[in-house]
Amino acid sequence: MKYVLFLLSAFLLVGCEASDQNDQIFTSDEHSILLILPERMGTNPFLNDIRIGIERFSEENNMHVNTIESKNEEQLYDYLSYYANEGYDLIVTGTYKAHDALYDVASEYSSQSFLIVDFFVDLPNVASITFQEQEASFLLGVLAGYITETNVVGMVAAMDVPLLQKWVTGYELGVHTVNPEAKVIIDYVGHFADPATAKDIAIEFARDNADFVAGAAAVGNYGVFEAALEEGFYTAGQDHDQLIIDPEHILISQLKMADEAVYHTLELFLNETFQGKEYTYGLKEEFIGVTHITHPTDSPLNHVINEEVLQVLNHYKEQIISKEIVIPNPLEDRQ
Structure with missing residues (x-):
């Protein structure tokens, strides 16, 4: 995985149109996914789970992945605006902190496909993974x-x-x-x-x-x-x-199981089509659960x-x- 950490120049290409989008988003010869995190990964283990799911999917399907870690929500907006015009098949972000920036950018770049993990954005070019x-x-x-x-x-x-x-x-x-x-x-x-x-x-x-x-x-x-x-x-x-x-x-x-949910949803995009809708997962889908009851564990039961x-x-x-x-x-x- 390639990490990209740099400050954008003052002349961000905000307002430029992205290329046309098809329901089949992984159509180019060299598939690419960009993960733009709303904060540094080290402060939030959940963000690392998102990265793990994307990397596993990308490695199995020979796709290129870049990861960018934002310092704050303002920088997240700048990154989303800039890279919406750079030809990625899919741009991924996550958590409620990304909602406002993503809504604004995705509204402007309606041809770019986005995925947000752990929150919902109601736009036709944004798929949302949520959990019960x-x-x-x-x-x-x-x-x-x-x-x-x-x-x-x-x-x-x-x-x-x-x-x-x-x-x-x-x-x-x-x-x-x-x-x-x-x-x-x-x-x-x-x-x-x-x-x-x-x-x-x-x-x-x-x-x-x-x-x-x-x-x-x-x-x-x-x-x-x-x-x-x-x-x-x-x-x-x-x-x-x-x-x-x-x-x-x-x-x-x-x-x-955020990594598993991300992997599963990306597989849906690859095998079926990208849809700007909410993909929600709970006990039935087994991406939410508790040890001993829904998922096995190596640890023995406490006597309680x-x-x-x-x-x-x-x-x-x-x-x-x-x-x-x-x-x-x-x-x-x-x-």
Whole structure:
């Protein structure tokens, strides 16, 4: 993979038209994909998952990939504007931070195909990958509500932004579905990479009698793990299988297989056609899930998750997949 890191000159080619687009986007002799990240990859492991999915697809299909890491949203807009005129088959970006810049650029360059991961942009030349995280977060809440002995559980989330409400609302609903009397405490770190503050919040929850504290704070989850080890409460991993970090306290991991979802969607573009629509993935598609229930893990079950607990979790998993119950998506009414 070739990384391109440079500042654009003052005479960006904003306003120039891109070449005509066909529904079959990978049509040239030398296929090319450009990944433009909204921030430095080192501060957000999720962005690395996007890159991994693109690289795997590109290597298997003999395609050329460039990756650019933006410093901020203004620079992201500049990069998107410039490269929309450079003849890439597909330009990829990701997260809610890219929404405004991508909407503006894609509106202007209607012949260029774009893909945004983890957010929705409603334009005919933008395909959007979104996830039903609230489904897996519901299962996490079911676990917390079912095993709590104090009837107090918590969640430490990164920021109070609409996207993260999928974690928060799903978790709360799961807890109260199996334990209506349980108290659910929620607080926000204010950043995606602040383990110290996340740890402080988790310790405060523990001292308020919470015996299960989930993290939805990105890098901040490592602070929650430290607090669990020190205070003795149970917790859960996020995005990846993190049970090995502390099997005594991390009971389960909520999974978000972004690399697999990106790879799968790019295959659809190659084998079928590019469509400017929302590709959404949940428990049914297996790009969202939890360890031990939807995805295997090398880590053994903690003694807290006995056969009865597994049966309860599997029961709700099957109900979600069959749509006997629907976990509301708080972003559904977005415009």
